Amino acid sequence: MAPDSYVSYESPPPPIGSRRIACGRAFRLHRPQHTSRGTFMRLSRYFLPVLKETPSEAQIASHRLMLRAGMIKQASAGIYSWLPLGYRVLRRIEQIVHEEQQKAGHIPMLMPTLQSADLWRESGRYDAYGPEMLRVRDRQDRDLLYGPTNEEMITDIFRSHVSSYRELPMTLYHIQWKFRDEVRPRFGVMRGREFLMKDGYNFDLTYEDAMHAYNRHLVSYLRTYERMGLQAIPMRAESGPIGGDDTHEFLVLAETGESEVFYDSEITELTFGERKIDYESREECQAVLEEFTSRYARTDDTHVDTEFEEQVPEERRRRARGIEVGQIFYFGTKYSEPMGATVVDDQGNHVPVHMGSHGIGVSRLLGAIIEANHDDNGIIWPEGVTPFHVGIVNLKQGDEAADLACEQLYNAVVEAGLEPLYDDRSERAGAKFATMDLIGLPWRITVGPRGLKNGVVELTSRRTGESEELTPDQAVTKVAQIYAGKL
RNA sequence: CGGGGUGUGGCUCAGUCUGGUAGAGCGCCGCGUUCGGGACGCGGAGACCGAAGGUUCAAAUCCUUUCACCCCGACCA
Known part of the structure; x- marks a missing residue:
């Protein structure tokens, strides 16, 4: 495509x-x-x-170098202006994400940064989300919020316009600025409050279809990170406030990473490389997922010492730190059910769609790339993202x-x-x-x-x-x- | 949100303890000499010292309030 x-x-x-x-x-x-x-x-x-x-x-290093190289200027805590050089890299990363998403058959769109609180009250997350969510009020006293993510909004769009299983499968995504009012922003763009993120949402009729979407995202993410000169390892993770059962985080190994990770050293040998993939093929996508997730690789949230020791020989056990640059979720009908996002199946039944959401931290990727590619003299851009x-x-x-x-x-x-x-x-x-x-x-x-x-x-x-x-x-x-x- | 710290030219900092009306290096402007890994000399511009109140003959310096930013922790893409 x-x-x-x-x-x-x-x-x-x-x-x-x-x-x-x-x-x-x-x-x-x-x-x-x-x-x-x-x-x-x-x-x-x-x-x-x-x-x-x-x-x-x-x-x-990455924060220091981005400031020294004239890429960003802090506007306030965790909020940055992107100066011309930084903007160029940001755009290149964004472009790679777009290209790889569209190769996987996902459809680009754009949703607003400000969202209505009512939508979030429907899912119950308006109260559940906590002070991380930036809440604002307009002149009519309406409650709004600066979106930290878009599950509710995309579900609303979907239910307004899609009613038949014939229109599935469908995956929509956008790349948009998000805001999370972190208590303590730090590390420059790696942990900002305002950040640019690609978030995509799949809508499928069945669990099996949704898992194919999950696998497809995993493959597309592997390709995306490799094009940026990064090795990002999929690791089993916690689902956090998005909710859901299956989830993998993609981590770039770096001493300054915020997460502690445990993995089988064999996993760092794996690369997706130049191989061809048919995104329509369940078998091919499933095979890639198995290849990349069968070895032990977990963040500290899901790590269990005894399992680590059972599954990985001692000489291959690694404990390190990682920067999270993406995450994929399957969460089934968590939003479609309460929000009434249903389609009619071939039997005439109204059934809630199976969904998942999938994110790539576009702005934080600059930090991650620099953490993994610099020396005492400065940044060393991989060819794929150089300004x-x-x-x-x-x-x-x-x-x-x-x-x-x-x-x-x-x-x-x-x-x-x-x-x-x-x-x-x-x-x-x-x-x-x-x-x-x-x-x-x-x-x-x-x-x-x-x-x-x-x-x-x-x-x-x-x-x-x-x-x-x-x-x-x-x-x-x-x-x-x-x-x-x-x- | 708990604990700690810092606000002084564009940047990095000194000066604050012991009040006397602001300094250095880098950067910037001019002239000259230089010129294959951040040169040197001379001259120059640029700060009412985060903000507001107070004490005092006098406040960057002391007191009070407040704002911003940073670090550690908890939290998080």
């Missing part, structure tokens, strides 16, 4: 010409900055407020040969379908390298008069630090090859 139903949120940067007028600057000495794909993304005209020192509020695919560093701004080579490289990279970031500032080499390392673009092309005399530029991997000298054409070709199949 073509992932054609989502939109790109980012408009192209304002043309330099219009900025001239807006800024009242009559002249700019730069050469023309338009390419066939749009405006040059040059650092001297971008908004990338990097910090040399770490703001005192940040305790863990720019390659950084072009001009070591001698103003040198005619270097300037020209950089702009030609820029155009060639754009022609190859990739997005470069061109550091055209009049900084010293060290400052430019430090900035590139900090913001973590996985590939850097360094252009200087010294190399150009021999007709070469330098292509450097952020992850390994390895460099090689190539002609500009070769460098672009190589970068294009690296990204082929990863986007």
Whole structure:
């Protein structure tokens, strides 16, 4: 299925010409900055407020690096503005989630952030949810709430419009901002109060159908996380306030994780990889689920020492910490029954639908990815989510040969379908390298008069630090090859 | 919500104990010298010290109230 139903949120940067007028600057000495794909993304005209020192509020690596790399700015406790660089990554993650959901046959939509309290009174959760729920009142004294999740609302939509089993199975999802008034937000976007989440809801006629939806989600989540360069392990978990019987959480192993986890080390060998999957096939989805969930892997909520020892040989027992980046639930008729979401089956009976809900913490994924991908110098983006695919560093701004080579490289990279970031500032080499390392673009092309005399530029991997000298054409070709199949 | 802590230029902090009217480094602006891993020199701009009240001849500093943010715990995607 073509992932054609989502939109790109980012408009192209304002043309330099219009900025001239807006800024009242009559002249700019730069050469023309338009390419066939749009405006040059040059650092001297971008908004990338990097910090040399770490703001005192940040305790863990991802939070520290997101602040230093100019990705976010705290607006108040647990609430953040997404500055241009952070916004780019957020969008890429969002886009991967959209694509993988739609490949699995799930249908995108969008529900509001503010919900009516009446809907939540129907399910009984208005009173049950507690002070985590942000409650507001409008001018007519109506009770509203800033949604922490959307089971009630989606169930209401479903019951209003679907009445026949013939319309099932159906899975709807959206990616929307949520709010949970955590007592103690921390760790930047990993534990914010406002957060962006993909939440999806399946509607099925029978338990068996609903379990297929559950399995399908598990598969799609494995693929989603792998595309982001993450290993997220499905672990048996507690259902919490959503309720339900079957549930798995997806955890990324990291020392700064909020959950303690226990698992069989064999599980970290598993990858979904490039294999093909037919989402319609119950057998295939079921097989993947069994492959990935048969070994012991639990969060501390469901962990039992004796079972761990029985099922896992001592040398494979691992105890670690993990960041939760997603969760899938089957909860049957918990909402459909009280809220009257029924369909007519082939016998003419009105039966409540079987449901499940499935979430991916989109904004917190940035934190998780950085926790798993950084070093002392900064972030190291996996190719799948990097804000720019390659950084072009001009070591001698103003040198005619270097300037020209950089702009030609820029155009060639754009022609190859990739997005470069061109550091055209009049900084010293060290400052430019430090900035590139900090913001973590996985590939850097360094252009200087010294190399150009021999007709070469330098292509450097952020992850390994390895460099090689190539002609500009070769460098672009190589970068294009690296990204082929990863986007 | 319990316990602890911090609010001083954009950032990191000193100054508070022992009141006398605000400092440093980084960043920013200008000039010059530099220029392949966060350069150096000179000059400059920028803070009514979280807010409100009080004590005092005088408050960043002492007292009261209040707000915000951070950390530990409990809770949580």
